[in-house]
Amino acid sequence: MSQSAVLQKYKLSVVSGGKPILPHCSNPSHSNKSVVCLTADQLNYIVPFNNQLKIYSTDTRQCIKTLKYSNSQSLLEIFENDKAQLADISPSVALKDNELTLLTNDGRIVSLNYKGKLINDPQVRKIDLEEGETVSKLFVSPEKSFKLLTTKQGSHGSHFVYRIYSLHIGEEIHTELEHTINDVILSSWSSNGKFIACLHQKDNKRYIQVYSIFDGLEVTEFALQSIFASHHSATSANSRYVSSMAIDSVGKQLALGFASGVINVVNISDLQGRLLKWHIDSVLSLCFTDDGTYLLSGGWEKVLSFWQLSTNLQQFLPRLGGVIVDCQPISGGRFYSLSLQMTENTSNSDFQLLLLNAADLTSKVVVNGPLPIYNSPVNASVMPVSAVSTRASTTVSTASMSRRKQKNKLRKGTRQDFTVSAEINPVTKHIFFPHASAVQAFDFYKNEQVLYQYVASDVNNSMGKVRFELNVQDPQVTSVAFTKNGKWMITYEVQHPPENLLSSKDLGYDLKFWTKNDNDIEWSLVTKVINPHGVSIPITKLLPAPNAINASQGILTADNEGGLKYWAYDDYEKNWCLKKLTLPNFNHFSNSVSLAWSQDGSLIFHAFDDKLQIIDFETFKKFESSNGTEEITNEFTLDSEIQAMKLVDDTNLVVATRFTLNTINLLKGATTNSFDIYPFVNGFYKNSHLERLISCDEKTGRIALVVNQKGEHSERDGTPSYNARVIVFNSSLSNKVGSFYHANYISWIGWNHDTDFIFLDTDGKLGVVGTTFNTEMLEGVNPENNTDVLADDGGDFIDQLQKLSRDEAAYVNGDEDNALELINGDNNDKVINMNSFAGMFENIQNVQIDTFFDCVMKVVT
Incomplete structure (x- = not known):
């Protein structure tokens, strides 16, 4: 065992990456898909990711704070272990300055200090919900009274039951049901949180109901068919399918966007409507400005359109980075927050968030994570509705079935x-x-x-x-x-x-x-x-x-x-x-x-x-x-198709085939080590794709190998779960330097041309397996760290290979600690020669004599 292996212990840490999320995107009845907000001082823009909250300065456009879930045991338990999803963020609920209130879909209220470190666990309280009921939105009045919106899957797959509760937050949390709307197809709430409009079905007819949240009054309800009187072209399915909705801040105007591209702006008092025509495909996002003078719309054209309602004149913000799936004014109309979906990638949901200055439409903040394209789709994301059926979209007729089909595909996929x-x-x-x-x-x-x-x-x-x-x-x-x-x-x-x-x-x-x-x-x-x-x-x-x-x-x-x-x-x-x-x-x-x-x-x-x-x-x-x-x-x-090759120190050529991992000594012209890896990689990777999961440190010659496997338990929606091991070997594969567990499928690993290996998983999170960590990185170190060089058990290579073959079934069944004894190395009869201590002198500056003596003992014992 070399001195460098003793002094340089590898660690695994997930410290970067992650994807911005649209929490309401998973509920097809919500027109308002994103959950973003400004802090109370309006200086910071808060964006939720799947692994953290990121806070951006609206002045400098830089990320000034990252609240990683892994740095708090409570947040880790909620979002990682229990798989809860963020439902809403509110800076106005908290009683203290510098506090944020997070609501999860399973009814937990989390209060945390967004300016301090997550040393103390945040306060967590629980709302009692019925089975199947999930939290969608928290409405806050200027008088600090709270209303809670929950949704529940209805009898029809695409319909939902909406419930509005009065919420009392104190030492104990009390809820009181105030209003229920059944069979909701689509909904939207005003930017100030005072009104909600719902398109729902009753007696096989579709109706629109506008409800005043804090007054507890039903403002109006009318049949959707009544507004088609002026909509003469409403004969096709696309012209009758409502793809987005918006209601203004005073509950007087309602905008309906259709899959045909037409927008109908309805005056709620007399149900008189007018048509706005510019979009030539589905209208995917709508919102009114706070004063109700402008309507913002977006869709497949990647153009944000501003409609001046008094004159019907338009202004445009073109060439955006993705399809506009959500837009909303925030901070009293000072800013517009846009959510874009990059539909070019059908293997994953790639979202980008923009914060625009409402005065001059300049970009204040642009937010997105890594944008990898996976070889197979990694989640059951649904593409936006379009008038044409393509790989990048869903049609009106298949919108309700698309998500179900994708989930079934993920469940049945055995060799992804x-x-x-x-x-x-x-x-x-x-x-x-x-x-x-x-x-x-x-x-x-x-x-x-x-x-x-x-x-x-x-x-x-x-x-x-x-x-x-x-x-x-x-x-x-x-x-x-x-x-x-x-x-x-x-x-x-x-x-x-x-x-x-x-x-x-x-x-x-x-x-x-x-x-x-x-x-x-x-x-x-x-x-x-x-x-x-x-x-x-x-x-x-x-x-x-x-x-x-x-x-x-x-x-x-x-x-x-x-x-x-x-x-x-x-x-x-x-x-x-x-x-x-x-x-x-x-x-x-x-x-x-x-x-x-x-x-x-x-x-x-x-x-x-x-x-x-x-x-x-x-x-x-x-x-x-x-x-x-x-x-x-x-x-x-070799025994089968060669999947990857790495040349180490110009002496050893590491070759991975479909069945084995081999070391060919070029000086001897012969294979010196060969290990059976077929049970661990069979069926999971296409030809040559295994090379994406093997990396070589060209300075030290160490090899990092990723082994993915299916988990014992499936996710809540029935899709398979995956986990991975990152195994680091020395240059000849004769010794295993470290083995690390990661609770997700690792999609790629690469050497950073320094001392570390960088990897990416299917959640878009970036991690590192390496020897150098700064303070910020150490905050996210994997607690299940296993970096000790493994002890020898005295068996020769033949015994180890037979043991590995016997343990194949154990690995498939999830017992990776047994099965992953890939390399032990037979070092009992160690021969000391002039090269035994060479590695000790690579970094000998300022080494104390007792440390030096320990290193010598490590070599000779």
């Missing part, structure tokens, strides 16, 4: 692959995620997005897509790579031809080379190569050149026919050029392709299917001995 493509810039340490036609750069340490740039030409670059345009499939960026010096970014994208053509299945492929000066924000395109490996031949792997080759300004590309090409930047041409190539030498196709490159640049390791070839970079042919007398092994055949 939730891995993610991502890459870390070696210089800036930013994580780059391909996102549809764009790339996102996310700063792990600052926990914020630093760049979102379109790198492929598509419709979304300039405008939103509506109706049949949603069927146009945009180019998809599938891979991102960086040269070792961080100066060049290489992107690979797939071009999709229009549908219903003879050439619709003939995909196109583009390889692009980008650079960026230090003062630039976005990357600039230098070279674009169309179909770099030939027509209809995809690239399956990108590998940047080591520093020894052309100052790292080079890259290898491999295709699914066994072809290999080397591209490099030519200083004379001022462009990227093809320098070397080898033609396909296999007679079949395979997506199991992997590459590795020696640090001195002399050898390339090319894995295709189950074959591993060693290629001489100089000749770009199979490696052969220079004198021709010594027989050199230049090709290996």
